[in-house]
Amino acid sequence: MPDVKPLVLIGVPPSPYTRKMTALLRYRHIDYRIIWGDPGSVLTEMGIPLPKVPLLPTCLMPDTSGVLQAVCDSTPIIRRLEAEFSHRQVIPANPVMAFIDYLLEDFADEWCTKYMFHYRWALDEDADNAGTLLPFFHKTDMPVDTHKQFKPWITNKQVRRLHVVGSNDVTAPLIDASYRRFLVALESLLETQPFILGRRPSACDFAIYGQLTQLVGFDPSSRKIAHALAPRVVAWTGLMEDQCGLETAGNDWNTSDEIPASLTSLLNEVGRVYVPALLANAAALNRGDKIWEADIDGSLWSQQTFGYQGKCLEWIKGEFKVLSQSDQESVNKLLAGTGCEVLLS
Numbered sequence: 001m002p003d004v005k006p007l008v009l010i011g012v013p014p015s016p017y018t019r020k021m022t023a024l025l026r027y028r029h030i031d032y033r034i035i036w037g038d039p040g041s042v043l044t045e046m047g048i049p050l051p052k053v054p055l056l057p058t059c060l061m062p063d064t065s066g067v068l069q070a071v072c073d074s075t076p077i078i079r080r081l082e083a084e085f086s087h088r089q090v091i092p093a094n095p096v097m098a099f100i101d102y103l104l105e106d107f108a109d110e111w112c113t114k115y116m117f118h119y120r121w122a123l124d125e126d127a128d129n130a131g132t133l134l135p136f137f138h139k140t141d142m143p144v145d146t147h148k149q150f151k152p153w154i155t156n157k158q159v160r161r162l163h164v165v166g167s168n169d170v171t172a173p174l175i176d177a178s179y180r181r182f183l184v185a186l187e188s189l190l191e192t193q194p195f196i197l198g199r200r201p202s203a204c205d206f207a208i209y210g211q212l213t214q215l216v217g218f219d220p221s222s223r224k225i226a227h228a229l230a231p232r233v234v235a236w237t238g239l240m241e242d243q244c245g246l247e248t249a250g251n252d253w254n255t256s257d258e259i260p261a262s263l264t265s266l267l268n269e270v271g272r273v274y275v276p277a278l279l280a281n282a283a284a285l286n287r288g289d290k291i292w293e294a295d296i297d298g299s300l301w302s303q304q305t306f307g308y309q310g311k312c313l314e315w316i317k318g319e320f321k322v323l324s325q326s327d328q329e330s331v332n333k334l335l336a337g338t339g340c341e342v343l344l345s
């Protein structure tokens with residue numbers, strides 16, 4: 001008997017992870033309530049202790065004794081929901097495809113979010129758009145004078161945080177080129193099938209969709225690029241918002257020996273940019289360095305070291321370790337030549 005009913009989420013529409021989760025819950029027919037707002041203030045009002053790092057979205061889920069706890073991080077929350085609700089699951093039944101799904105979900109959450117944060121704050125037109133809109137997403141009836149103060153405050157705060165995702169003048173062309181290749185690969189994938197891993201959505205579809213809600217639906221520069229290069233992706237982003245009416249069957253996912261070539265192009269992008277970042281971050285963590293530097297696709301990338309991304313790498317390896325030997329061999333075959341294989345060696 002599932003113990004989450006209804007699931008409460010606290011977040012805002014301009015948060016890619018909030019959109020990832022609401023679309024997933026709709027598709028999965030899981031009863032939920034969304035409270036639009038800032039998790040810190042909503043939790044304080046509800047008398048629920050804040051998580052160590054209150055992120056968007058924050059979910060309220062019961063612990064083993066039934067007491068509601070504030071939990072963050074969409075990836076493990078999705079796995080918990082898989083265990084608690086058996087209908088319309090989003091992790092492919094085939095373990096090899098489940099591994100590919102995990103890798104792509106992580107890429108969307110940790111790398112595609114660099115596109116998102118970069119396009120939101122790096123260029124003046126985008127920063128002006130976000131600075132105007134974000135305060136209204138918290139309070140549409142915000143008085144004009146309050147908005148006049150809120151807009152420069154949020155804009156300056158976020159522009160100063162661009163370095164956190166590694167965005168600067170040196171990396172800007174790399175981020176832009178990666179975003180374009182990502183769109184082209186996804187466009188070509190959607191030419192052959194409606195979802196990333198076949199004819200039904202997987203966790204990675206929702207993760208990619210979450211980032212695209214912003215890139216296509218919120219930030220002007222990234223929207224222009226998407227409309228120019230990837231009209232199918234634009235339409236797909238619209239459709240993914242609510243797939244509650246999609247009928248699915250168990251065998252609707254690709255099998256590991258019938259994946260389209262364009263999925264390999266997407267994996268090539270993961271291997272080209274995200275894998276070197278994950279490895280350089282992990283090496284810096286090992287050495288205790290606060291900053292890491294690496295040559296990524298011909299650019300010098302330098303950014304803050306993150307413990308969380310060290311865990312991402314461990315989790316990816318963990319997903320691989322639990323596979324049977326023949327499934328590991330199939331994964332190795334799928335990843336050969338993409339640049340992702342070095343993660344597992």
Ligand SMILES: N[C@@H](CCC(=O)N[C@@H](CS)C(=O)NCC(=O)O)C(=O)O
Pocket residue numbers: 014015016017018054055056057072073074075109
């Ligand atoms: N890995 C987390 C990431 C969530 C996350 O980073 N949320 C962002 C907003 S979309 C956030 O709350 N950032 C805190 C901040 O910007 O201050 C997940 O999958 O839920």
